Every structure is written in structure tokens, then in C-alpha cells.
Amino acid sequence: MDKLRSLEMFLATCDSGSFAAAARLCKTDPSTISKAIARLESQLQLTLFQRSTRQLRITQAGQRYAETVRKAMLDINHCEGELKQLNDFPSGQLKISAAVCYGHLYLRPMLKAFCQQYPDIQISLDINDLHVDIIEQEIDVALRTGYVKDSRLVARRLSPMDFMICASPSYLQQHGTPSCAAEFEHHQWIGFRIKETQQLQPVFLPDANGDYQYVELKRDHVTDDGESMANMCIDGFGFAQLPHFLAKNGLESGELVSLFPSFRPPEHENGVFAIYPKREYLPSKVRVFIDFLTNWLAQQKETTHHTWAENYQSLVSFPKE
Template structure:
């Protein structure tokens, strides 16, 4: 019998005044109660009850011990109730880690509405492209591009990651429109260096059948910051392949055009994911955040299998 159960029997014996009464309170039997009290006395080296054939009387040591045990059980119950409330209600601190570009361009603009809807949730927001261990760093949920293969984690896809081959209208006006992928060798290209691997992001261009294939091009300029890449592209420094969440603002404003229809990297694990620790009881603050993000993205034309970029009309189809 575990110690907590023994202490509960001890308090029931104090309150009931007999082993029989304690047995009824604990849904047990008098023999089990008597043995539990005897084991407790043996462990403590104290007599907690004076026994006779007619009555059970608590000793002075038993009274002192009962005060401490009663308070401990009350504190434990209070703590369990508070923790259950925090887990079952949208409240408490929500620690979010987000990839840099997605955090600035998609997440941050939504936070005001989220906090208005859930005023009892406090946010701790970490913006970084480094894939930190969210369990070791006590992070509730991470928004990441790409899939993390970790059996301790749940990865829920928020959307695919569609790429667009972007350029500024002024660049096309000054340098012309490439007719085929070989023509890109005569154009400027902005490359993206992945921070964790220090490798350049591959370039995919359509072949004669319109299927996207890797294509090796010299990068005129290179950056490891997605927003800088989009801004350099909008400033007319060359072509860039941007994920949909990075291209959206420039395309909507007209600072960028997409030369071709969007494409997805031929990789089954590609996408934008909400990643959180696997657990039996998901905190309500995490659940409502995922639900909020899903609804907000739906309003932007995005779902686990689609993005708005699929409907975007490419530059070449207009001219």
C-alpha cells in the first residue's frame, strides 16, 4: 500500500473514531485499515492510537501527526485542483517558438486578436530559426517549416510550403523576361543560405514539360535572412524563390511578381507545422492556440493541404 493511501486511512480513522468507521469512509475493510495503521506506527516508531476492546483513542503524538498530515493532504488537493484548472482552462503562460520569417509575417500580426480572445493567457514568444529541443527548453508549441522526426513530439501540419519564383517588375523592365530556364544564367539570382547547415537552398525551375527540377545557378547575392531576401528581390537585385508566407506581402502590394505558378519541393515532409510535446492531457492554452491559428489561416486561404499561392496568377500568364 502506498504512503499516500496509508495517510488517507490514518485521517479517516481519526475522523471516524474506529477501524470500522474508517473502513466505510475508505471503501475498505476493518482488517485492512488496522494493518495499515500498524505499519504506519512501525515506520514512525510511534503509537498513534491506544486500542482497547471497547474504544480507539488517539494519542498525543497521533494528534500532532494528524494536524500535519491533514494540512499536507489539503495542500495537495488544492494544488491538484489549481493545476487541473490551469490545464483545463485557457489561462497561464503559453511559450511559443517560431521560425523567424513566419513569426514576423504570419504569427505576430495575429497575436493581438488572440490575446483579445484569451485575456488570461500570457505569451512568451521566441523567434529563432534554430531548431531547439522544445521539451528541454520548456516550450509549449513551436511553429516550424519542415518536419521534426522525434517520437516525443506531435507535428500538426498547418499548411504546405509553396514556393514562388519572384522578381520585381522594374527588374523585368530593365533586363527582360527569361524565355526558358537556361536564360536564367544571364540573370541575377538571390540565394538563401540555411543557417543550421550553411548550405544554399536549391533552385527549382520548370523543364520543357513544366515539371520542376533542381537547376544549378550561380547566385549573384546571398543572404541567410528570409525577409532580407524578399526585400532585396523587391529592390530589383534579382530573382528569388520565396516560400508563400514570405512572398505574400510583396505580391499583394505589386512590389513583386511571380514568374511561374507556385511549386512544392518534392519532399513528403515539407510544410509549416505546429509542433508540441506528446502528452495524455494537452493544456487548453495549447489547444485553443492551435485552433485559433487554424481558423486564422483558413481566413487567409490556407489549410493543411492548400495555400492561397495555388490560385495566384503568374506573370507569364498575364503577358
């Protein structure tokens, strides 16, 4: 029997004056009550009740112990009530870590509406592309791209990650529009260097059958910042293979055009994920944030298995020989 249950039986005995009455209050039998009191007395090496055939009388030590136990039980009940209320009504600080580009382009635009809907939640936002230990730094939820391998964490896919071959209209006007993968070798390319590995992100181009293959290309310009990569593409530095969330604004404004249908890496390695520590009960502030973000993405035509890029009408719709 756990200590808390024994203390509940002790207080019931104090209040009712007998083991039989305490048993009725605790929905058990008198012998269980008697054994619980005896166990407490053994642990304390004190007599809590003087017993006789006719009555049960609490000792001075028992009275003092009862006062302390009653206060502790009230504190526990009060704390449990407060915690339940916090989880019923999302509030408190929500620590979010987000990849730089996704944080700027997708997360930031929806935060105001989220905070308006949940005014008792305060946002603590970390924008960083480097690896972050979510548990060590007590982060509630992280938004990351790519496959996540950590048994301590839950990774909930928000959307796939589709890549698009983009250029500015001015660049195409000056240098021409490639009609097949081989022609891209004669054009300038902007490369993306991954900060953690310092490796260049690979480029995949469509073959004659429309299947994407890894291609070794010379990168004329390189950056480790996604938004700079998109802006350099807009400024006419050359072609770039951009993730859909980086290409979106430029395509919508007409500052970028896309050639060929989007490319999606293998499903198990691909995606945008909401990552949070594995736990039995997810705090309501995390739950409502993920639900809000999921609904906001659905309005942008992005779901667990689809993005708007799948149906985007590219300048060149299929490769040619």
C-alpha cells in the same frame, strides 16, 4: 497500496473512531483499513492508535501526525483545484519560439487578437532561426519550417510550404520575362544561405512537362535573412524562389509577380509545424494557441494540406519548349 491512500484511511479512522466506520467512508473493508494503519505504524515505528476489544483511541503521536497529514491533504487538494482551474481557464506565461520570417509575417499579425481573446495569457516570444532545444529552454510551442525529427516532441503540421519563382515588375520590364527554365540561366538570382549549415537553399525550376527539377544556378546576390531576400527581389535585384509566406505581401501589393505554378517539396520533408514537448495532457494555454493559429491560417486559405499559393494565377502558367 500507495501512501496517499493509506493517509486517507488514517484520517477517516481518526474522524470516525473505528475501522468499520472508516471502511464505510473509504468504500472498503475493515481489514484493509487495519492493514493500512499497521503499515503506517511500521513505517513510522510509532503507535498511532491504542486498540482494545471495545474501542480505538488515538495516541498523542497519532494526534500530532493527523494534524500534519490533514494540513498536507488540504494543501494537495487546494493545489489540484488551482491547477484544474488554470487548465480550464487558459492563463500564465506562454513561451513561443518562431522562425524569423514566419514569426514576423504570420505570427505577429495574429498575436493581438489572440491576447484580446485570452487576456490572462502573457506572451514570451523568441524569434530565432537557429536550433533551439525546446525542452531544455522550457518553450511551450515552437513554429518551425521543414521536417522535424525528435521523438521527445510532437510536430503538428500547420500548412505545407509552397515555393514561388518571383521577380519585381521593374526587373521583368528591364530584363524580359523567361518562358522556360533554360532562359533563367541568363538572369540574375538572389540566393538564400541557411544559417545552420551555411549552404545555399536549392532552386527548382519546371521542365518542359511542368515537373520541377533541381537546377544549378549562379546566385548573383546572397542573404541569410528571408525578409531581406524578398525585399531585394522587390527592389529589382533579380529572381528569387520564395516560400509562400515570404511572397504573400509582395504579390498582394503588386510589388512582386510570380512565374509558373508553385513548387512543393516532398510531403514528409515539407511544411510549417507547431512543435511542442510530448506529454499526456497538453496545457490549455498551448491548446488554445494552436487552435487559434489554425483558425487564423484557415482564414488565410491555409490548412494542413493546402496553401493559397496552389491556386495563385502566375504570370506564366506552364513551361514552354
